[in-house]
Structure formats: C-alpha cells, structure tokens
Amino acid sequence: MLDPMAGTAPLIPFIETHGHKAYFNDILPIHSFVNRAKTYGIFKCYQKNGYEWFFQQLLHCMAPLQDKRLCISDKWIDDSVLDGLIQAWHTAEAYANDVATFFKAAILLCVRPFSSFTRTANPTWFKYGGMSSGKDLREIVGESLTTFDKYYRHSYNSSPITKKGQCIFTTQDAAGFHPEEKVNLILTSPPYCNRLDGIVQYGPENYFLSEVGCSIPEKAMIGTTKARDYETFAEDFEYLTNNSKYASVLLNPIKKSPNRDDRTYYLKYYTRYLAMVSRTIDKVLDNLSPTGEMYIVTQDNNHRGQLIEIDKVLRELLKANGWRSKEVKKWERHHLGLRNISWDHAFVKPKQFEKLVLIWR
Numbered sequence: 001m002l003d004p005m006a007g008t009a010p011l012i013p014f015i016e017t018h019g020h021k022a023y024f025n026d027i028l029p030i031h032s033f034v035n036r037a038k039t040y041g042i043f044k045c046y047q048k049n050g051y052e053w054f055f056q057q058l059l060h061c062m063a064p065l066q067d068k069r070l071c072i073s074d075k076w077i078d079d080s081v082l083d084g085l086i087q088a089w090h091t092a093e094a095y096a097n098d099v100a101t102f103f104k105a106a107i108l109l110c111v112r113p114f115s116s117f118t119r120t121a122n123p124t125w126f127k128y129g130g131m132s133s134g135k136d137l138r139e140i141v142g143e144s145l146t147t148f149d150k151y152y153r154h155s156y157n158s159s160p161i162t163k164k165g166q167c168i169f170t171t172q173d174a175a176g177f178h179p180e181e182k183v184n185l186i187l188t189s190p191p192y193c194n195r196l197d198g199i200v201q202y203g204p205e206n207y208f209l210s211e212v213g214c215s216i217p218e219k220a221m222i223g224t225t226k227a228r229d230y231e232t233f234a235e236d237f238e239y240l241t242n243n244s245k246y247a248s249v250l251l252n253p254i255k256k257s258p259n260r261d262d263r264t265y266y267l268k269y270y271t272r273y274l275a276m277v278s279r280t281i282d283k284v285l286d287n288l289s290p291t292g293e294m295y296i297v298t299q300d301n302n303h304r305g306q307l308i309e310i311d312k313v314l315r316e317l318l319k320a321n322g323w324r325s326k327e328v329k330k331w332e333r334h335h336l337g338l339r340n341i342s343w344d345h346a347f348v349k350p351k352q353f354e355k356l357v358l359i360w361r
Helices: 012-018 029-036 040-049 051-061 079-092 097-114 137-156 203-211 233-243 245-255 260-287 310-320
Strands: 021-025 117-119 126-128 166-170 183-188 288-299 301-303 306-308 324-333 352-360
Touching: 012 021, 012 040, 012 137, 012 166, 029 097, 029 166, 029 203, 040 051, 040 097, 040 137, 051 079, 051 097, 051 137, 079 097, 079 203, 097 137, 097 203, 126 203, 183 260, 233 245, 233 260, 233 310, 245 260, 245 310, 260 288, 260 310, 288 310, 310 324, 310 352
Parallel strands: 021 166, 183 288
Antiparallel strands: 117 126, 288 352, 301 306, 324 352
C-alpha cells in the first residue's frame, strides 16, 4: 500500500497487525517523526521499559527547559527555549535507535506548550509571537507521554500480533515519490482546499524542526496559501479550463469578478491548488500495479456561496488521461477551519460533503 500524503497515517496499526507492507510519505517532517513512534516495534520498546522509565529519561533529556515555565516572545519559540529544545533533541540521539525515535516524537509534542504564539478565530491557524502555556516541564512531558500511552493501548493492547507488517516512512514531494515496487492499493487524502495550511498549522513545530536541519520545500506544498509568487498561473489556468468543464465553470467567473481579491488572490489560489493536486495524483498513479486501485478522499468547499466540488475536477482531468473513476461514498462534515467546528456544533450549517472516490485503469 502507498499513502503519498499520509499526514497522521491512521492506517499504521492496521498495516502492523495484518502483515501488510506500506509506504507512508508526507512532506511535513513532523508527521514522519511522530508516525515512526506509532509503530508496533516502538510500542514493544515502550512496553519493555515502561512509562516511568521513559518519563524520567525524557525529563533528563529536557533538563535545560526545567525553568522555562512562562515565556513571552515575538517569535514562534523564544531563543532560550529553542536552545533547550535543540539540546534535548541532540541528547535523545545518544540513546538506542528505538528509544531515540520515541524521544524525538515525544519532544515534538512538547514543542507547542513551550511555544509563544497567538490563537486566532480559526482554530487551525496561529500567529507567531505571544505567551507560552505556563505549564511546567513535568506536566508537559507527562501530557506528551500520555498521548502515546493512550495510542498504544488502543492500537496494540487488544490482541497479540500474529502477522507483523512493515511500515516505510519517507518525507518527499508526493509527486516525485516512487517506491521500489508497484503497489496494489493507494489510499490518500490531499490537503484541504483553502482551509488548512501545514506551514501555519504546525508553525511552532516547523520552526523548531528547521533549526535541527529538517526544512520544508514550501513551493511543493499543495495546500500553501502563498499564491503571490505563483509563476505558472497562465499555463495552469489553460490546462484546467481546457481539460475540465467543471474547472472552467468555476474559474472563469472568478477571473471576471468585480471583486479585486477574487482576481488577485482566489483565482491564483484555486488554479494553483487544482493544478497541483491533479498533477500530483496523476504522478502518484504511476506507482499503481496494472490491477491496482486508488481511493482518494476529498472534501467540498465554498467560495462566496458557490459550491466547489474538488472531486469533479480531479475526475474530469483523470478521465482525460485515461483513468476511470466513481464516487463510492459521501458524508457530511465540517472542516477544521470553521469557527463553529463540528465537534462542538454538530448541527451548525453549512456543512459540505466529504467523498470517497475510486480510481482505476
């Protein structure tokens, strides 16, 4: 199996407990580090040593942060806190491989409470600069370890594994990732359109990771909201409107809109997003075996009251390249970027449809 835009990779326990082989790829390094710690092998290491041992050892790694209870800074992370986190990261590297893998993931979950940022009305967006959580080191470390402890109990403690699977993690541009062999199943969900920007959503973590040598090629991000430096707009606009009737109906009115924001930002943003996600999926499909199938999850969006069905554009463009597709299932849900998110306001409108689409030769 291949998930080229894996995110938090919820299928890891399924692969591990059913004896399959899977490639989990995501351009955001935070996902790669945390996902590695979610595998069965790291769980066994955690189970062998126990919660208290990991707690004490992690406190040792993060000792430079002992007195950093409350910080105010105009950066994602105050310089003194950043130095402590970098020291903790390098101290973790001195442990055995499995322990180091776990410690790095746990440290990443500690970054946000130590960070200085400001919340906005959108729960997935933060601004750098502000006040840290005020929590002490023991509380932050305890919360990080508890997150993994709960995950392991839910994923691996229910029954013994008889067929251990293999998870291979990579951090690449999904369009350029090619595993060693063709796969029988591709399953993925691309970044949401105009909703979640991974650079901002994981701002503190990305800032820290860049300081330890894990930078992100932002131009390869499908969901980035930075459209100002978009250089291939004319070619992509022509490609979309010539090969997808739905894209033409969507983009041409925005191009003619009297609203300046529509013409200068939204037209570029939607054109870039639709062109990048369709070309990425087209490249990803090169990894599919002749009899294989791909399942992709998309979610609708709205632009000034107009429904945008991402799957329709994808399916029309894929059809032009010789692929067949069909909608398997759809269901209602809010996206995380709404002020009234679904967890707290289950009956609030508007909702859009999330869809599962099957693609095959």
